[in-house]
Amino acid sequence: MRKSFHESLQDLKNDMLKMGSMVEDAINKSIRALKECDLELAQKVKDEDDKIDDMEIILEEKCTKLIALQQPVAKDLRMIIVISKLVTDLERIGDHASNIANMVLEIGDEPLIKPLIDIPRMTEIVNRRLRESLDAFVNMDIDLAKKVAQEDEEIDVIDEQILRELLTFMMEDPRTIKQATSLMFISRFLERIGDHSTNICERIVYMVSGEREAY
């Protein structure tokens, strides 16, 4: 029996949440690999990125088929197109986790130049915002979407702070330069992940209300 449109849409949303969990897991693992200097774990994050890439293609395919078979209009069509774009945001977030893992491999097993405080804090915020943005989508919660989009600045401030602190390390001791630049890139990757949550939330707000304002 052919699934109803709303059953198929629900399946699609569930798949998207599953992809969201995979991505969050990749972010957590990449930062744990950094903290614990666990190069095997970093390599695992890189290897598992293929699965996230596959999910994007599978979900895009499902979106296209659902449009072709059921020819939804108005709100339903808009929602499927938004899903097809959200999965690309998720895939890019997966790429950033993989990029972080790359940096961890570059740092290798040399001891960290400083205890990590801001980066794990930033990771928590980034992951919370990612979960909230997907929740906002699934529940069509425009207030939550607006809140998450507006909070983007918090991450930018931490990123800026990390950059400045690392610059002082580099200036005081040139031996820290190589690792410090790797940590800078990691911080910047986390910041980019945060941007994707903002994109997701802006799409939700636009889909529901037609408001195009950037937060």
Add this chain to the structure above:
Amino acid sequence: MRKSFHESLQDLKNDMLKMGSMVEDAINKSIRALKECDLELAQKVKDEDDKIDDMEIILEEKCTKLIALQQPVAKDLRMIIVISKLVTDLERIGDHASNIANMVLEIGDEPLIKPLIDIPRMTEIVNRRLRESLDAFVNMDIDLAKKVAQEDEEIDVIDEQILRELLTFMMEDPRTIKQATSLMFISRFLERIGDHSTNICERIVYMVSGEREAY
């Protein structure tokens, strides 16, 4: 009189090419601002990014309307969905140009620590690949798409080379550290722009042939 589906599709492609030119122009201006230390031009790139953001929303809207009104299936539907994703790639490329402009403003009017050779060379390659990827889409030229996707490594090699060279500057003279990190980020933004052209080409290959191979 209502436009035929193929007229509307042609309009959409033309708009997309126009957006591609805007984006290319933004990349060129941001790098010219860097070379000529032209802070006004850098600010202009940032200000004009809004227009690129608007284009994304307008083109997405056109894609959604075209699907809703004409209910295309199979190849035509797939093509419109690909366009709706390409415009997001173009918008992100615009963001990267704006990020480069930000870095130019951070460097300010201090003299460059070295003559720029690799960054302008990378910019030329990045812009050529962007043009080629859009040409490949408009002409459904799968050979060109494969060629562009495969050439991604050239840019990664230059980015890596720039990073290494800047690291040596930083180690030799700590006064160069701040500007060198800005130049590193600029190189990385160009590399990300290159990734978007690869994404575009991979989408074209998949759309035409169903091959999912990453290049």
